[in-house]
Amino acid sequence: MVQEKKLVQDVSGWLRVYDDGSVDRTWTGPPEVKFMAEPVSPHEQFIDGIATRDVTIDQNSGLRARIYLPEEENPKFPIILHFHGGGFCISQADWFMYYQFYTRLAKSIPAIVVSVYLRPAPENKLPAACDDGYAALLWLKSLSKGESNEPWLNTHGDFNRVFLIGDSSGGNIVHEVATRSGFIDLNPLRLAGVIPIHPGFVRAQRSKSELEQPESPFLTLDMVDTFLALALPNGCTKDHPITCPMGSFAPPIETLSLPPLMYCVAEKDMIKDTEMEYYDLLKKANKDVELFISTEMGHSFYRNKIAIDTDPVTAAQTGELIEGIKVFINKH
Numbered sequence: 001m002v003q004e005k006k007l008v009q010d011v012s013g014w015l016r017v018y019d020d021g022s023v024d025r026t027w028t029g030p031p032e033v034k035f036m037a038e039p040v041s042p043h044e045q046f047i048d049g050i051a052t053r054d055v056t057i058d059q060n061s062g063l064r065a066r067i068y069l070p071e072e073e074n075p076k077f078p079i080i081l082h083f084h085g086g087g088f089c090i091s092q093a094d095w096f097m098y099y100q101f102y103t104r105l106a107k108s109i110p111a112i113v114v115s116v117y118l119r120p121a122p123e124n125k126l127p128a129a130c131d132d133g134y135a136a137l138l139w140l141k142s143l144s145k146g147e148s149n150e151p152w153l154n155t156h157g158d159f160n161r162v163f164l165i166g167d168s169s170g171g172n173i174v175h176e177v178a179t180r181s182g183f184i185d186l187n188p189l190r191l192a193g194v195i196p197i198h199p200g201f202v203r204a205q206r207s208k209s210e211l212e213q214p215e216s217p218f219l220t221l222d223m224v225d226t227f228l229a230l231a232l233p234n235g236c237t238k239d240h241p242i243t244c245p246m247g248s249f250a251p252p253i254e255t256l257s258l259p260p261l262m263y264c265v266a267e268k269d270m271i272k273d274t275e276m277e278y279y280d281l282l283k284k285a286n287k288d289v290e291l292f293i294s295t296e297m298g299h300s301f302y303r304n305k306i307a308i309d310t311d312p313v314t315a316a317q318t319g320e321l322i323e324g325i326k327v328f329i330n331k332h
Helices: 031-037 096-108 128-144 151-156 169-181 208-212 221-231 272-284 305-310 312-331
Strands: 007-011 015-018 050-056 064-070 077-083 112-116 157-167 191-197 261-266 289-294
Touching: 007 221, 015 221, 031 096, 031 305, 050 096, 064 096, 064 151, 077 096, 077 128, 077 169, 096 112, 096 305, 096 312, 112 128, 112 151, 128 151, 128 157, 128 169, 151 157, 157 169, 157 312, 169 191, 191 312, 208 272, 261 272, 261 312, 272 289, 289 312, 305 312
Parallel strands: 077 112, 077 157, 157 191, 191 261, 261 289
Antiparallel strands: 007 015, 050 064, 064 112
């Protein structure tokens, strides 16, 4: 008789882990939210001014990315390399919550967005997702040197204006990839700026904002604790350098060679205190950083299409975030 597998962990409706090591990422929360976690098929014809395609970056590893190309007539577009969120454990580049925001961003700037399909934990523990992000940047470098070819990027991309952007845990990957890139020669590619949006910077010890700010659909204490426990290397705490770059286990910020930053924080984010701790260290180290605060908003609010469509404040703050990113990119 086959023994039935037992549920070990269930994380806020997003993820279930079983005793045999298998993982189920079927959404089990409110059904009206499910569409945001549904994949959107690529379309190489322009829809609302954007075409998308999926490409394989590395034939050996199977690493892939989704490319968003604006329809506008422009000799060359800046390139935004995007790392999605999900606590390193859930979500992927083709989910609707990313599609609805990054199509809009690509069209608004206009810019080409390259969104990486990151390997998820716990099947692929950290630093796997960071390695994927770094591999994607090196792929862009190979395109810039003519060693590889991707028609949309080689025809329309400006490799002198490459930016990193990441949502939530993707913001951690932005920091990690930017840090690594400071030790190598990317020429002729230029990393012009980085944009961590509500990065998942935390400590093992609870912060005041974690204890006081309300939870949101995109961030609960259960998600912070369990996703990171599943994602971090065995035996590590949230004080690991990937999740706590401001901590004692991480290289000091002042020793890092970082490009200009647009650092995005939500006023009512549960992890705002530790996010601001990182910002304060950037300022203290005299890094080129602009702070962008979304007032009255919670973690990853701009990915919540329901709130954008039904709440004028969320809609306005999402518009302001897009405009802020546009101004930053146009400046660099």
